[in-house]
Amino acid sequence: MxxxxxxxxxxxxxxxxxxxxxxxxxxxxxxxxxxxxxxxxxxxxxxxxxxxxxxxxxxxxxxxxxxxxxxxxxxxxxxxxxxxxxxxxxxxxxxxxxxxxxxxxxxxxxxxxxxxxxxxxxxxxxxxxxxxxxxxxxxxxxxxxxxxxxxxxxxxMTRLDHNRATAQIALHANVPVANVKNVIIWGNHSSTQFPDARHAKVVKGTIPLWPPTWF
Ligand SMILES: NC(=O)c1ccc[n+]([C@@H]2O[C@H](COP(=O)([O-])OP(=O)(O)OC[C@H]3O[C@@H](n4cnc5c(N)ncnc54)[C@H](O)[C@@H]3O)[C@@H](O)[C@H]2O)c1
Structure with a gap:
């Protein structure tokens, strides 16, 4: 090298x-x-x-x-x-x-x-x-x-919060993590953090899937 x-x-x-x-x-x-x-x-x-x-x-x-x-x-x-x-x-x-x-x-x-x-x-x-x-x-x-x-x-490194929220949405929506975009975390990297799933974009195949009824 x-x-x-x-x-x-x-x-x-x-x-x-x-x-x-x-x-x-x-x-x-x-x-x-x-x-x-x-x-x-x-x-x-x-x-x-x-x-x-x-x-x-x-x-x-x-x-x-x-x-x-x-x-x-x-x-x-x-x-x-x-x-x-x-x-x-x-x-x-x-x-x-x-x-x-x-x-x-x-x-x-x-x-x-x-x-x-x-x-x-x-x-x-x-x-x-x-x-x-x-x-x-x-x-x-x-x-x-x-x-x-x-x-x-x-x-x-506060990205863990973002990754956790993204992974949870993927689990609930039963799609791969790659199909979840635009998750935002507001607030501090402590108990005041606010995972904002409202603006998330989730697709199953090509069909938009968000917000679901359980949201
Ligand atoms: N930001 C994130 O996403 C994220 C994720 C996981 C863990 N963490 C944090 O990372 C830190 C480490 O977690 P861990 O599970 O490896 O803990 P750990 O207790 O296994 O390891 C911490 C290490 O730091 C050493 N250490 C303590 N004071 C030190 C100093 N002044 N200089 C050099 N080394 C020192 C300890 O001896 C120990 O070996 C924790 O603060 C944890 O909360 C952050």
């Missing part, structure tokens, strides 16, 4: 979501089959041994797109010269908690990571915040990276 590798950071790489996305990034599903990546995985020090296990598994895969894999537990090393960041590491919701209940714990993490983006990452870095509440964490992170990394380089 002739292209220079991207340095791609995944935080919380020893956790459930991190573990499931590192392989997709490493094997070319995200940046393409001809784009090498150096995967940098950050987690907290108590997870160092798990991180090492993930690192060994990725090495064992012998993936042509994986130009290197690093497991680290300090932010300076993790954010150094990165081109892309998937900020997954956060405290997950426990039973009975809403996404917004995580705010106090997670604001600290995203403040610190915003500063690390500003101090150590390439100024062109693109950031996807996954840790919940994702949109609020993205705002916090962008605020602390301001002046170095432009606001437009930050995204929050």
């Amino acid at each position: 002739t292209k220079a590798p991207f340095r791609v950071l995944v935080t919380g790489a020893a956790g459930q979501i991190g573990y499931s996305i590192v392989l997709q990034i490493a094997k070319g599903d995200v940046f393409g089959p001809d784009q090498p990546v150096v995967l940098v995985m950050l987690d907290i020090p108590p997870m160092a041994a798990v991180l090492e296990g993930v690192q060994m598994e990725l090495i064992d895969c012998a993936l042509p797109t994986l130009a290197g894999v690093e497991g680290v537990t300090n932010e300076e090393q993790a954010f150094k010269d990165i081109d892309f960041a998937f900020l997954v590491g956060a405290m997950p919701r426990r039973e009975g908690m809403e996404r917004k209940d995580l705010l106090a714990a997670n604001v600290k993490i995203f403040k610190s990571q915003g500063r690390s983006l500003a101090n150590f990452a390439k100024p062109t870095v693109k950031v996807l915040v996954v840790g919940n509440p994702a949109n609020t964490n993205a705002l916090v992170c962008a605020k602390y990276a301001a002046g170095k990394v432009p606001l437009r380089n930050f995204s929050a």
Whole structure:
């Protein structure tokens, strides 16, 4: 491969979501089959041994797109010269908690990571915040990276809400998901979100099927 590798950071790489996305990034599903990546995985020090296990598994895969894999537990090393960041590491919701209940714990993490983006990452870095509440964490992170990394380089992964609503409509209408379009989610990525199915377009074969009587 002739292209220079991207340095791609995944935080919380020893956790459930991190573990499931590192392989997709490493094997070319995200940046393409001809784009090498150096995967940098950050987690907290108590997870160092798990991180090492993930690192060994990725090495064992012998993936042509994986130009290197690093497991680290300090932010300076993790954010150094990165081109892309998937900020997954956060405290997950426990039973009975809403996404917004995580705010106090997670604001600290995203403040610190915003500063690390500003101090150590390439100024062109693109950031996807996954840790919940994702949109609020993205705002916090962008605020602390301001002046170095432009606001437009930050995204929050709220698409899950859209996908859930689309999948539910498809199930109820008994059509493939591909036949459901124009579902909108309004509000915050927490309990004030409002799935708007009124403007949905659903077809069975070529026949429009929306709104149904049960809507
Ligand atoms: N936006 C979405 O659509 C979406 C979907 C699923 C999960 N999530 C969120 O993603 C986050 C991770 O979920 P999970 O199921 O993988 O949780 P998990 O508990 O399995 O993993 C979280 C990992 O983050 C690590 N971590 C904690 N603080 C860290 C820090 N300061 N720096 C680096 N790593 C740190 C933990 O040690 C752990 O390994 C949660 O906030 C969850 O709510 C978001």
